[in-house]
Amino acid sequence: MSELPSELFRQWVHSYEEDTGGVTVYRPTGHPLPPARGRRGMEILPDGTFVDRPIGSRDVPGSVPGRWTARDERTLVVAFPGTDRPGRVLEIVHCDADVLKARVTAAP
Numbered sequence: 001m002s003e004l005p006s007e008l009f010r011q012w013v014h015s016y017e018e019d020t021g022g023v024t025v026y027r028p029t030g031h032p033l034p035p036a037r038g039r040r041g042m043e044i045l046p047d048g049t050f051v052d053r054p055i056g057s058r059d060v061p062g063s064v065p066g067r068w069t070a071r072d073e074r075t076l077v078v079a080f081p082g083t084d085r086p087g088r089v090l091e092i093v094h095c096d097a098d099v100l101k102a103r104v105t106a107a108p
Helices: none
Strands: 012-014 024-027 039-044 049-053 064-072 075-079 088-095 100-106
Touching: 049 075
Parallel strands: none
Antiparallel strands: 012 024, 012 039, 024 100, 039 049, 049 064, 064 075, 075 088, 088 100
């Protein structure tokens, strides 16, 4: 990867059934997934906007605005200024139009 892939910039839903070996798998919104009581997700926009979509009350996703910056061509550092939500680091393992695979860790 020489730069962040354009396919990264969209809304993603956690496909936890596919997680393996410390890699978290996301699918684009609208991708058919097995029924679940709720799914968390995120939205990544090219202007540095990040929207965390945790599972909210009644299994309806919430919305917490944040910001991302690129550490390098495969790593995003996400922060949630003005909130008590901890930041995170997303190391992109693979990203195309159908799937995002990332190692997600707490921000330093």
